[in-house]
Amino acid sequence: MDGSRARGPRGPYAKTESTRGVILDAALDVFAESGYRSGSLRTVAERVGMSEAGLLHHFPSKSALLAAVLERRDEQTREQFPFDPVHGAELLRSFIRLAEYNASTPGVVELFCTLAAEATSPEHPAHGYFAERYESTRKITLTALRQLADSGQLRPGISPETASRGTIALMDGLQIQWLLDRTSVDMAADLGSYFNTLVERPL
Incomplete structure (x- = not known):
């Protein structure tokens, strides 16, 4: 087996996926603490040390972020x-x-x-x-x-x-x-x- 294939994604893609993961974890915490309606994108962005505009680069809307959070939670559950x-x-x-x-x-x-x-x-x-x-x-x-x-x-x-x-x-x-x-x-x-x-x- 080619060892380079087993290492997974590298470079900008890997960094983007890592950033998305950090955002999703923060969003889950914010929504769990404040609820979906009260939990703001600004609060999520602040948790990960980026601007709201930067967050919207990864997730174009609050509803898109919520959908991704729910899917990530399900993935984590299936892993356990x-x-x-x-x-x-x-x-x-x-x-x-x-x-x-x-x-x-x-x-x-x-x-x-x-x-x-x-x-x-x-x-x-x-x-x-x-x-x-x-x-x-x-x-x-x-x-x-x-x-x-x-x-x-x-x-x-x-x-x-x-x-x-x-x-x-x-x-x-x-x-x-x-x-x-x-x-x-x-x-x-x-x-x-x-x-x-x-x-x-x-x-």
Whole structure:
């Protein structure tokens, strides 16, 4: 193998990608702290030590920045947790681990809950993202539950279709309840308890 190909991008492109990454991390922090509507491009630019005009060179609008922030957050999540629907039990375990991780990032959880509610409006800049995200999550959850059913690991009478929708509803609902009272809600434990009502053997 040519060693030069394994080193990844270099020069101006690498610098641009690095700068974009720094901006996205700062934007996630700002939006998590202040919300999307109140978090300003100027604040994001100040966090990374550049002008607002310089930031707009990388992201032409606030909505474009938000879309990139959401996609980056998803990429980071996929890197940490395997969401492989072919192995149903492992996918459910990944959801539990994700819920546990989310408890360490309350600002991000609040941002996502707020944006998901606001994005029900077709005019919201994140509408397409959340519509696609919910559909994708439902599909991989349904595939995982069907795999469990086919392998005899799903309890009799459990509908994969209904359980897939119930899983997403529970994950979202637990996040809201946890944001309101973090001392009485354990998202990971409650999600695990629900999954154990679906499967023959405890996860």
